[in-house]
Amino acid sequence: MAKIDTILAHAEKTCRERGVKLTAKRRQVLAGLLSEGRALSAYELVDVCRERFDTPIPVMSAYRILAFLEGENLVHKLHLANKYVACSHISCDHAHEVPQFLICDQCGSVKEIGIQKSLINRLRQDVAKADYVLQSPQLELHCLCKACAAEKAVS
Structure with a gap:
């Protein structure tokens, strides 16, 4: 979990520098993706957040949160599977391929x-x-x- 906390701290710093906020629910959705280590649908993420963080998140809110995280390059959408995965380069400060x-x-x-x-x-x-x-x-x-x-x- 320490690695996930480090990644989340870096994501919060990046968001702050961009003038946006990584809210508690956004953080939980991102943490859910990071902890699962696999692609998840919005529905699966709702279940993960409920089970892991005891936080109910409506599916429509999950989609809005995922759109925000995707816009900030913190997650990627796998279009063929209609699932999301955390970016493996969240903690990097260099340009990527x-x-x-x-x-x-x-x-x-x-x-x-x-x-x-x-x-x-x-x-x-x-x-x-x-x-x-x-x-x-x-x-x-x-x-x-x-x-x-x-x-x-x-x-």
């Missing part, structure tokens, strides 16, 4: 990796050549984590 997500189809774990901006720029050019406009460079790759792949190889 474009985030991409590896999603284990078996256990649901999510790993955030960075892809070089030059690769995304190339993708954007290829999309433009096909007469489309790239709306989001986010990729969600469906995979098996190492543990699930090993388990599958044994069975």
Whole structure:
């Protein structure tokens, strides 16, 4: 929990510097995502907050909180799964590559990796050549984590 407290303190500092507030409920939703360590839907987060923090949060409020946290780059929305995951770079102060997500189809774990901006720029050019406009460079790759792949190889 000490690591989560450190991450939350950094998130609060970042919000304060941006002139916004990480309210108690926003903090609880973020803490719920951090403590679960996997992508969660708004409904799952409502359950986590009720069970872990004894705090009832209406689902519509959870969605508003998640939108705020996403806008502050503290969480990412996984569009294909309609779930959210805490940004793995909340405590970093340096520039990051474009985030991409590896999603284990078996256990649901999510790993955030960075892809070089030059690769995304190339993708954007290829999309433009096909007469489309790239709306989001986010990729969600469906995979098996190492543990699930090993388990599958044994069975």
